[in-house]
């Protein structure tokens with residue numbers, strides 16, 4: 001009796017130990033797999049949904065879509081962006097000479113799908129010397145990713161948007177869409193609207209805005225039948241994280 005009781009206690013200990021080890025291993029795996037989720041409008045780490053709310057929460061901006069920016073500049077990274085993308089994934093194509101795709105950031109989760117997306121590019125400044133950076137952002141109104149890269153309080157281009165003539169245009173599917181200059185410090189920023197979504201173009205330094213002198217030809221990488229051999233480069237310094 002005593003022996004069998006001791007044996008059964010021993011069995012329980014083993015079960016508890018094995019459960020503890022399994023949870024510990026899961027913890028390690030989950031923390032390795034899960035990227036840090038931040039606010040699309042600032043750098044704050046967001047609070048995850050709870051039983052009280054299904055939204056991610058930023059201390060400063062309230063309910064937001066979580067931003068993932070650790071997607072590598074590679075075909076695998078792009079495949080991750082295209083999965084569940086509810087907004088266009090814009091790319092200038094052909095790329096300006098010497099330019100490379102240098103990363104991605106997406107706002108949204110499994111529940112919402114991707115409602116904001118940013119494609120980073122790096123290349124030679126067409127004016128003067130040195131490198132330049134470009135960020136092409138596509139987002140539903142209110143996400144705030146474009147305004148963040150433009151350095152605005154956001155989340156959208158603001159009340160002065162489109163008050164004057166457009167500064168340039170982009171071309172997509174044989175249509176031309178105007179873009180307007182957005183006041184931004186230390187960079188050139190343009191915004192327009194395509195099919196109800198914001199399209200933002202942000203360039204560093206501001207002289208790289210010269211790339212918009214001619215209409216920029218865009219592709220939506222979600223469209224089927226595109227077999228583009230994209231050149232990838234080192235991750236853009238403009239991407240958070």
Ligand SMILES: [Zn+2]
Pocket residue numbers: 039040041042043044058059060061
């Ligand atoms: Zn925030």
